[in-house]
Amino acid sequence: MISFKALHKHPFQNTFRLVLSLLFSEKLVRLILFKFHGYFNQHRMNAIEALLMPFLIIVSSLFVKISVHKRNIRESISVNYPHLRQPYRNHPYSNSIRFILQSVFLTFVKKTTKKRATKEKISHHFYDSVNRLFRQFRWFDLKLGKLLRRILSKSKKKPKQSAFYSIADARVWQNKYVKYIVIAFILFLLTIFITIPFSLEAQAIFISFILLVAYSLKRIKGQMATIVMITLSVTTSSRYLWWRYTETLNWDDPLALALGAGLLLAETYAWLVLILGFFQTINPLERKPIPLPRNTDLWPTVDVYIPTYNEPLSVVKPTTLAALSIDWPEDKLNVYILDDGKRPEFADFAKEVGVGYLTRPDNNHAKAGNMNSAMRYTHGEYIAIFDCDHVPARSFLQTTMGQFLKDSKVCLVQTPHHFFSADPFERNLNNHSQIPNENMLFYGLIQDGNDMWDATFFCGSCAVLKREALDNIGGFAFETVTEDAHTALRMQRAGYKTAYINIPQAAGLATDSLSAHIGQRIRWARGMAQIFRLDNPLMGKGLSIPQRLCYINAMLHFLSGIPRIVFLTAPLALIYFNAYIIYAPFLAIFIYVVPTLIQIKATNSRIQGKYRYSFWGEVYESVLAWYILKPTTVALFNPNKGKFNVTEKGGLNDEEHYDWGISKPYLILLAINLLGIVFGVLRLIFGDPSQIGVLVISMGWALYNMIILGAAVAVAAEARQVRHSHRIKANFPAGIRLANGHTLKVRITDYSDNGVGIETEHAHLCRVNDKIELLMSRGDKQFSFTTHVCNTRNKQIGLTLKDLSLEKQRAFIQCTFSRADAWLDWQNNFRHDRPSYSFKEVQKTSLRGFSNLLFHAPRPLQPTIKLLTRLVMYINSFIPKKPIVQNNYD
Amino acid sequence: MQRIFLKGIKGGTGCTAIVANLACVLKKSGVHVIAVDLDPKSDLGLHFGLPWKNTQGWSDAENFNDILTCFYQDSDGIIFLPHGEKTPSNTALNELIDNCNKLDNVQNAWVLFDCPSHIDISNYTLHKDDIVIELVNCDAVCHSLIYRRLQKLKKTENSWHHFFLVNRYNSSSELEFDLFSLWQSTLPLMAPFFINSDEVIKESTAYRNVALNCAPYSIANDDFETLAGWLVSKTAL
Incomplete structure (x- = not known):
C-alpha cells in the first residue's frame, strides 16, 4: 500500500499509481508503469506518448493476440519489409507509405509454400523438356559437325600445306581454259544465288540453311572451314545488298528515298570493306625469319x-x-x-x-x-x-x-x-x-x-x-x-x-590522351585520302590487282566516318520522320537483316577473334568517326591542304578529367538516339498499331547504337596517369646482392627506365631505402646496378635506379628493353573472341560511360543531376521489394 | 669414374669451399661423390663439419688399407678424405690418386680433388678424361698468372681438359667487370660462367656447413648448380 510519506516524495507518479490501482489489478499497474518507464527512458518518447502507449497495447490486445516475442516481430518486419528506412522513427510518413504498398504487394504476390511446390513441379517439367530438346539438338549438331569435318578433311590431302594453297596451287589452274571456265562457273553460281528473288519463305529456308551450316562449322578448326564461312558470308551479304537495291527503295516518298539511299550507300561501303577485308585476310602469310649466313662478312x-x-x-x-x-x-x-x-x-x-x-x-x-x-x-x-x-x-x-x-x-x-x-x-x-x-x-x-x-x-x-x-x-x-x-x-x-x-x-x-590519339588517326586518315587523290593505287602502273585491292581497302577504312555516322542515326529516320528507309514489310526486314548480320559477325569473329573482339571495332570506329570525317573529305577534294602534326607521347594526366570537347559529337548523337527511343515508345503506345514491328526493330537498333555510343563516351573520361615512366610487365630471373653481402635469387616482375619490380622466393628482410645491388645478365655477362628499395611488400620489392652513368644506362637498357624476348608474348595473352561475352563487356563499358557522364557533368548541372538521381532513388525506394529469403533448415 | 681436380691459381682463391659445395650439389643430384683433400692445410673437412681437433688423414697412414679407415661421411652422404698432418712426397701423392681409382665400388662415382695451389698440376699423373679447373679471382695478379699459365700449357703436352673458373666475382666492381669481360672475349679455356661473390660462403663455414645448405635461395646456390650441370655436360662429351 502507498504510504503518504511516499506520496509526498514523488507526488505525480504516486498519484498516477493511485489512480491506476483504482481501475486495474496490481500486476497490471506494475506492468503499465514498467512500460511507461521503458518508453520514456529508453525509447525517448515524450511523456504523453509514453503514457498512452501501454493503454494502446492493452486495448489492441483485446483484438490481436500479442503473444509473439518482440524480436520476432522486428525480424519479420525486416524480412518482409526490407526497404523500410531505418531508424523507422525518423521516416514516419514515407515509411508508412512503403509499409502500405508493400503490404498490398505481399498480400497479392507472396506465394504460399504449397503454391511454390506446384510451380516448381511445373517448371521442372518445363526444364526437363527443354533439356531433352537441347540434347537432341546437340546430337544433331554433333553429327552434322562430324559429317562436315569428314567432307572437308577429304579435300585436304596435305595437312602441312595451307588449305588456301591447296586450292590456289591445284594443277587445274595450269590450263587456261579450265581456269576461266571454273571462274565463270563460280561467278555464274554466285550471281544466281545473289540475284534470284526468293519468296519470303524461300529466303527464310535459304538463310536458315546457311546459318545451320555456319553454326556447325563453328567447332571445326582449320582454314578450309574459314574459307567456307567466308563464301557463305559473301553470298548472304551480297544477296542482302541485291535485295536492298532491287526491292527496298521507296520511290514514292522523296524523303524516305533520300534517306534510304544514304543508308544504302553506307551499307554498300560496309559491304565493300567486308568483301575486301575477307580478301585481304583470307590467308595470312605468317612469315618466319630467315637465318643469316654464318660469315658476318656477308652481312x-x-x-x-x-x-x-x-x-x-x-x-x-x-x-x-x-x-x-x-x-x-x-x-x-x-x-x-x-x-x-x-x-x-x-x-x-x-x-x-x-x-x-x-x-x-x-x-x-x-x-x-x-x-x-x-x-x-x-x-x-x-x-x-x-x-x-x-x-x-x-x-x-x-x-x-x-x-x-x-x-x-x-x-x-x-x-x-x-x-x-x-x-x-x-x-x-x-x-x-x-x-x-x-x-x-x-x-x-x-x-x-x-x-x-x-x-x-x-x-x-x-x-x-x-x-x-x-x-x-x-x-x-x-x-x-x-x-x-x-x-x-x-x-x-x-x-x-x-x-x-x-x-x-x-x-x-x-x-597518352584521347585527343592526341584522335589527332594521330586524323593525320593517318588525311594522309590516306591524300594518297588516294595524288597517287591512286587503283590507277597507275606497277601494281598487281591484289595489291591494289589491299591498298584500296586500307584507304576505304579511313573513309569510315560518314557511313558510321549514317549507321548511328539511321533508325531515327523511321522513328522521327516515319520515313521507310528500308521499304519492306517487317518480316522481310527481319529475315534479311538479322541472319545476315549474325552470319557476318560469326565469320568476322572467326577470322579476327584473336585480334579484335566482336563489337569493339564499332566502338573504336564510332569514337573516330566524327573526327576523321572532315579531314578525309577535305583531303579528298583538296589533297594539298593541311600540315604534318607530330603525335605527342610520354605525357601525364595529372587529374582525372572528362574531355567534353572530344565527346561532344557523341553526346549529341546519344541525345538524339535517346530522344528517339522515348519518342518511339510514345509512338508505340499512341501510334498506328501496324507499325509496331518496324518501330520495334528501329528502336532495337537505336538501343544498340546507344550502347556503342555509351562505350564511346566512356573513353572520353581521361583516367589519371601518375607514373612518369611506364612499367613494363616482365618475368625473367635476376639476382640481388644485399648490403651485407648476401645474394638472393629473384624474378623481375616489371621494369621501367628508372625502376625495377622484383619478387623474391621467400619473404625478405629488405627495408625502404636499403641499398641493393641488382644483378642482371645479358648473354654470359652480368651487370650490376646500384638501386634503392622504394617500397616492399611481402615478397615484392620495388627498386629505383638513381644517377646511373651512361654506360650503366646502356647496360640497363640491354638487360631489359632490348632483350630479344621482351615483347614476344603480347599476342598470346588473349583468348579467342566469344561474341556474347564481348557484347557483355561492351555493355558494361557503356554503362560506365553513362555513369561517367553523370559523374563528370559540368558544375552548373551538378545540383540538378544530384537532385534527379536522388529523386529517382527516392521513388525507387517506394517500389515494393521481394521479401528477403531466409534459409530455415529446421 | 670421373676425376676432377680443383686448384687455385694462387693461394686464397676459395678453392676448398668450391670443392665442398660442388660435392654437395653433385650429391644432391644423385651422383656419388668422393672428395679428397690433397692440400697439406687439411681444411676440406672443416667444410663438411669435421671438428678441428680431428687431424688424422691419409698422409698419416702407412698404406692404402690404412687410408681406407680415414674416410668420413658427412650428413649429406658425401664421402671425404682429409689430408692429415704430414707433408707427403710427390710419389705418395700420385700413389693416392691412383689408388682412388680402386674406390670405384659404385658405378660412376666422381672424385673431387682439392689440390693445393703451390703444387703444379703437371706433378700429378693425369688421364685423358680428367678435368682440371683452376680457380681465379678477378684481379690483376690473377690476370698475369692466367697468361703465365696459358703460356706454360701451350708449351707442354697436356691431354686433360683444362679450364679457368672465376670465383668470388663481383660485377659491381669496375675492375672485376672489365677484367672478366676481357678474359671472356680473349682467353681460351674460360668457363662460360662464374661463381658470384657471396657472404654466405664465408658464413656457412662458420656454421660448419656448405653454402648450399645454408642459403638455398642465394645466387651462389644457382652458380654451383650451373657448375655441376656444366661439368656433367663436359663429361658426357
Whole structure:
C-alpha cells in the first residue's frame, strides 16, 4: 500500500499509481508503469506518448493476440519489409507509405509454400523438356559437325600445306581454259544465288540453311572451314545488298528515298570493306625469319635512323642506347639521331654515346624530309627506322635482315608496332591487356594478310628499308602526311617486294590522351585520302590487282566516318520522320537483316577473334568517326591542304578529367538516339498499331547504337596517369646482392627506365631505402646496378635506379628493353573472341560511360543531376521489394 | 669414374669451399661423390663439419688399407678424405690418386680433388678424361698468372681438359667487370660462367656447413648448380 510519506516524495507518479490501482489489478499497474518507464527512458518518447502507449497495447490486445516475442516481430518486419528506412522513427510518413504498398504487394504476390511446390513441379517439367530438346539438338549438331569435318578433311590431302594453297596451287589452274571456265562457273553460281528473288519463305529456308551450316562449322578448326564461312558470308551479304537495291527503295516518298539511299550507300561501303577485308585476310602469310649466313662478312651495312622533333631527351635516350646494342657487327651498324628540333643537348648526348647527329637547315616536309636529308650523309646499304620512342630489341636486325639477303627484290621488312603503355582506350576503359587493343587487328592479322598479297604497309617505324630501292624512287615520299604508306606504295610500283614479320622487335609508348590519339588517326586518315587523290593505287602502273585491292581497302577504312555516322542515326529516320528507309514489310526486314548480320559477325569473329573482339571495332570506329570525317573529305577534294602534326607521347594526366570537347559529337548523337527511343515508345503506345514491328526493330537498333555510343563516351573520361615512366610487365630471373653481402635469387616482375619490380622466393628482410645491388645478365655477362628499395611488400620489392652513368644506362637498357624476348608474348595473352561475352563487356563499358557522364557533368548541372538521381532513388525506394529469403533448415 | 681436380691459381682463391659445395650439389643430384683433400692445410673437412681437433688423414697412414679407415661421411652422404698432418712426397701423392681409382665400388662415382695451389698440376699423373679447373679471382695478379699459365700449357703436352673458373666475382666492381669481360672475349679455356661473390660462403663455414645448405635461395646456390650441370655436360662429351 502507498504510504503518504511516499506520496509526498514523488507526488505525480504516486498519484498516477493511485489512480491506476483504482481501475486495474496490481500486476497490471506494475506492468503499465514498467512500460511507461521503458518508453520514456529508453525509447525517448515524450511523456504523453509514453503514457498512452501501454493503454494502446492493452486495448489492441483485446483484438490481436500479442503473444509473439518482440524480436520476432522486428525480424519479420525486416524480412518482409526490407526497404523500410531505418531508424523507422525518423521516416514516419514515407515509411508508412512503403509499409502500405508493400503490404498490398505481399498480400497479392507472396506465394504460399504449397503454391511454390506446384510451380516448381511445373517448371521442372518445363526444364526437363527443354533439356531433352537441347540434347537432341546437340546430337544433331554433333553429327552434322562430324559429317562436315569428314567432307572437308577429304579435300585436304596435305595437312602441312595451307588449305588456301591447296586450292590456289591445284594443277587445274595450269590450263587456261579450265581456269576461266571454273571462274565463270563460280561467278555464274554466285550471281544466281545473289540475284534470284526468293519468296519470303524461300529466303527464310535459304538463310536458315546457311546459318545451320555456319553454326556447325563453328567447332571445326582449320582454314578450309574459314574459307567456307567466308563464301557463305559473301553470298548472304551480297544477296542482302541485291535485295536492298532491287526491292527496298521507296520511290514514292522523296524523303524516305533520300534517306534510304544514304543508308544504302553506307551499307554498300560496309559491304565493300567486308568483301575486301575477307580478301585481304583470307590467308595470312605468317612469315618466319630467315637465318643469316654464318660469315658476318656477308652481312650488309645498316644505318639506324632515329628521327625526332620535339620529344624530350629522356624519350630518345633509351631508343638510342638500345639501337646501339642491336646485335650486328659494330663496323656495319651506324646509328643516327635526326634532330629536326636542333637541340644542343641532343648533339652532346650523341657525341657522348658515339652516334651520328644530323640536322638540316630547314624543316621542310617533316619526317620524310628529315630522313631524305639524312640519306645524303649516310651510306649504309640498308636503313632501319625507329620513331624516337620505339626501343628496339637486340635481335631486331637478326630477325629482319634475312629477308633481304634471300631475295634481292625485297625493299622493306616491317615489324609490328608494339606499345608497352596503355593506349587511351585501354587506359580510360581500364582494360589494358584484357581486350585486344585497337591496332592489334592491323599488326596481328591485316599486315600478315597484306604480306600474302605482297602489299605490306610501311608504318614509318620498326622497319628496315633498302637504300637502293629508296634511291630508285627518289627518297621518301613527302607529298602526303603519311609519308610511310606512300613510300611503300611507290616502291611496290617500282617492282620491289615487301615483307612483314609478325614478331614484335621494338616497343614504344602509346599516345597518352584521347585527343592526341584522335589527332594521330586524323593525320593517318588525311594522309590516306591524300594518297588516294595524288597517287591512286587503283590507277597507275606497277601494281598487281591484289595489291591494289589491299591498298584500296586500307584507304576505304579511313573513309569510315560518314557511313558510321549514317549507321548511328539511321533508325531515327523511321522513328522521327516515319520515313521507310528500308521499304519492306517487317518480316522481310527481319529475315534479311538479322541472319545476315549474325552470319557476318560469326565469320568476322572467326577470322579476327584473336585480334579484335566482336563489337569493339564499332566502338573504336564510332569514337573516330566524327573526327576523321572532315579531314578525309577535305583531303579528298583538296589533297594539298593541311600540315604534318607530330603525335605527342610520354605525357601525364595529372587529374582525372572528362574531355567534353572530344565527346561532344557523341553526346549529341546519344541525345538524339535517346530522344528517339522515348519518342518511339510514345509512338508505340499512341501510334498506328501496324507499325509496331518496324518501330520495334528501329528502336532495337537505336538501343544498340546507344550502347556503342555509351562505350564511346566512356573513353572520353581521361583516367589519371601518375607514373612518369611506364612499367613494363616482365618475368625473367635476376639476382640481388644485399648490403651485407648476401645474394638472393629473384624474378623481375616489371621494369621501367628508372625502376625495377622484383619478387623474391621467400619473404625478405629488405627495408625502404636499403641499398641493393641488382644483378642482371645479358648473354654470359652480368651487370650490376646500384638501386634503392622504394617500397616492399611481402615478397615484392620495388627498386629505383638513381644517377646511373651512361654506360650503366646502356647496360640497363640491354638487360631489359632490348632483350630479344621482351615483347614476344603480347599476342598470346588473349583468348579467342566469344561474341556474347564481348557484347557483355561492351555493355558494361557503356554503362560506365553513362555513369561517367553523370559523374563528370559540368558544375552548373551538378545540383540538378544530384537532385534527379536522388529523386529517382527516392521513388525507387517506394517500389515494393521481394521479401528477403531466409534459409530455415529446421 | 670421373676425376676432377680443383686448384687455385694462387693461394686464397676459395678453392676448398668450391670443392665442398660442388660435392654437395653433385650429391644432391644423385651422383656419388668422393672428395679428397690433397692440400697439406687439411681444411676440406672443416667444410663438411669435421671438428678441428680431428687431424688424422691419409698422409698419416702407412698404406692404402690404412687410408681406407680415414674416410668420413658427412650428413649429406658425401664421402671425404682429409689430408692429415704430414707433408707427403710427390710419389705418395700420385700413389693416392691412383689408388682412388680402386674406390670405384659404385658405378660412376666422381672424385673431387682439392689440390693445393703451390703444387703444379703437371706433378700429378693425369688421364685423358680428367678435368682440371683452376680457380681465379678477378684481379690483376690473377690476370698475369692466367697468361703465365696459358703460356706454360701451350708449351707442354697436356691431354686433360683444362679450364679457368672465376670465383668470388663481383660485377659491381669496375675492375672485376672489365677484367672478366676481357678474359671472356680473349682467353681460351674460360668457363662460360662464374661463381658470384657471396657472404654466405664465408658464413656457412662458420656454421660448419656448405653454402648450399645454408642459403638455398642465394645466387651462389644457382652458380654451383650451373657448375655441376656444366661439368656433367663436359663429361658426357
